Amino acid sequence: IKLTANNLESLIIHDNGIIELPLQSGINYKNVNVIGTQQVIPDGFSTPLIFDTKVFDQGDEFSLSKSGPFTAHADSATNNLKSVGAFASAAVGMWCWNLTDHTYVRITAVVDDDNVTVTPAVNDTWDGDTFWWFNSKFVADEAGLYVVTTTLSFRNMASGKIGSLLLFKNNVITRQWGGYSHGATNTWVSMTQSAELAATDYLEILALHDHGSDITLIGLDQTFNINILKVA
Known part of the structure; x- marks a missing residue:
């Protein structure tokens, strides 16, 4: 079964019952150091993250x-x-x-x-x-409920310090998730959060830490990425 909208397939139900939504909003970007250096986050400053490489972007909504x-x-x-x-x-x-x-x-x-x-x-x-x-940043084409998942890793953060991910909507913070360093080692932080967006609302992910000096992020596929999916 196939349904179309504006001559584009918008719903497909396969013979095995699997439902496919070819036009559903969804993005996945990662950081692989396209600028030529891994991103550095200064101490105590909420810093925007650069997701510089597209994996997929169903509706070209990531700016x-x-x-x-x-x-x-x-x-x-x-x-x-x-x-x-x-x-x-x-x-x-x-x-x-x-x-x-x-x-x-x-x-x-x-x-x-x-x-x-x-x-x-x-x-x-x-x-x-x-x-x-x-x-x-992600700019919503359509109003709705979106789920945001982000992961990054702070390199060699001092023991007892906290690295955080911050979700900003239209330049206003809506959520902060933190990871506690248990030793002078790499500290992973992941965030999953829903966001109610109107059309043209935008989301940005920022990083923050209290290490005491600059920290370099680890720019690898599995340690520095963002996924956003419209679910309603």
Whole structure:
């Protein structure tokens, strides 16, 4: 049995009773270090995760873009980040990752191709540093209930410290899951959470830890990935 919508197969019931929903919203992305380095998370800062490689994306709902490397130009204590031609295709809400000192800022306005305003403020420590900008979020096409599953691993986190995954909806935190390190070893954290979304609502996953210094994530298929599935 097959049902179609707009000339596309939307429901298939096979002879063995298995039901297939070819158009059902669902994504799976992973991090395999496309930027060329494993992602580094600074201490005490809620940091957006880069899921840089598509496994599948049924409705093209995951917004993934990245560009770099660029050389930053910044004065002391300013909300302006400059780099010649760097922001021609950038947009409000995207993130900039300083690969030199592993700080992150979010774009709040695009002034022109060479200049954006950001938060938090950058200062002269960014001047001359290398950075990328990126976008890594799920944007719902249809309203409904979605299930989100994410996994990552903090490398060599100190004993007694906590690494967390944070689920943000429309830039507001809705859930936080933490993993406790029982020794100076890799600490895995997994999160499964439902989210009620309206059309165009978006989800982002951020990471947070209290290790005391920067931590490098382990960028492997099974340790750094996100799955989102519409269930109702």
